Amino acid sequence: MTLRDITDKIAKAEISAGRPAGSVSLIAVSKVQPDERVEAVLQEGQRVFGENKVQEAAGKWPAFRSQFEGVQLHLIGPLQTNKARQAMELADYIHTLDRPKLAQTLARLAQELGRCPDLFIQVNTGEEDQKAGILPADADGFIAECQALDLPVRGLMCIPPVDEEASLHFALLAKIAARNGLSGLSMGMSSDFEKAIALGATHIRVGSAIFGDRVAG
Numbered sequence: 132m133t134l135r136d137i138t139d140k141i142a143k144a145e146i147s148a149g150r151p152a153g154s155v156s157l158i159a160v161s162k163v164q165p166d167e168r169v170e171a172v173l174q175e176g177q178r179v180f181g182e183n184k185v186q187e188a189a190g191k192w193p194a195f196r197s198q199f200e201g202v203q204l205h206l207i208g209p210l211q212t213n214k215a216r217q218a219m220e221l222a223d224y225i226h227t228l229d230r231p232k233l234a235q236t237l238a239r240l241a242q243e244l245g246r247c248p249d250l251f252i253q254v255n256t257g258e259e260d261q262k263a264g265i266l267p268a269d270a271d272g273f274i275a276e277c278q279a280l281d282l283p284v285r286g287l288m289c290i291p292p293v294d295e296e297a298s299l300h301f302a303l304l305a306k307i308a309a310r311n312g313l314s315g316l317s318m319g320m321s322s323d324f325e326k327a328i329a330l331g332a333t334h335i336r337v338g339s340a341i342f343g344d345r346v347a348g
């Protein structure tokens with residue numbers, strides 16, 4: 132699919148959900164993609180991108196930013212506390228605030244740096260052992276804890292289990308966000324972003340549908 136195909140599908144999904152045009156932000160997930168492909172998508176006008184790894188993001192985005200104006204960078208992968216400073220210096224958004232220790236580190240660095248990226252709290256809606264994220268039962272408490280630290284929490288993020296109906300997880304995430312007064316919902320990937328939009332996604336993270344399959348490895 133081309134970028135245009137995706138943006139058309141987003142526009143249609145917004146209409147069928149009765150949501151205002153432009154209410155969904157498309158994050159083009161450029162992890163592991165060759166620079167030529169990323170550059171082609173920048174040339175087409177896309178400015179919002181997502182990366183999984185701080186190191187990889189640091190290796191390519193400073194150069195792209197100097198070449199293209201208005202780039203907005205989202206970090207969507209698990210974040211180690213020892214990479215938090217670099218992440219905060221690089222990114223406009225971090226989607227993977229998932230534990231108290233990271234919240235405390237981000238709060239301390241925000242004081243030091245005088246700024247903080249917008250944050251999403253990752254919720255492990257499927258309660259999977261191998262997946263990061265706060266458990267649904269602990270979400271309300273953790274959200275309050277982050278807000279007490281003055282962190283700019285904009286919403287919640289989830290990655291549904293591969294073998295379950297994604298809509299159930301999107302609905303659960305939306306419910307937790309609503310009862311905590313959070314408006315941002317980072318949910319939906321290449322295979323299910325239309326369902327996510329129907330359930331209120333404000334940020335969808337789409338990689339392979341835009342760029343083609345990631346090179347294995």
Ligand SMILES: *Cc1c(COP(=O)(O)O)cnc(C)c1O
Nearest residue numbers: 160207320321336337338339340
């Ligand atoms: C890789 C990745 C995506 C994009 O996945 P696609 O299936 O290629 O659209 C979205 N979110 C996260 C957290 C990812 O790691």
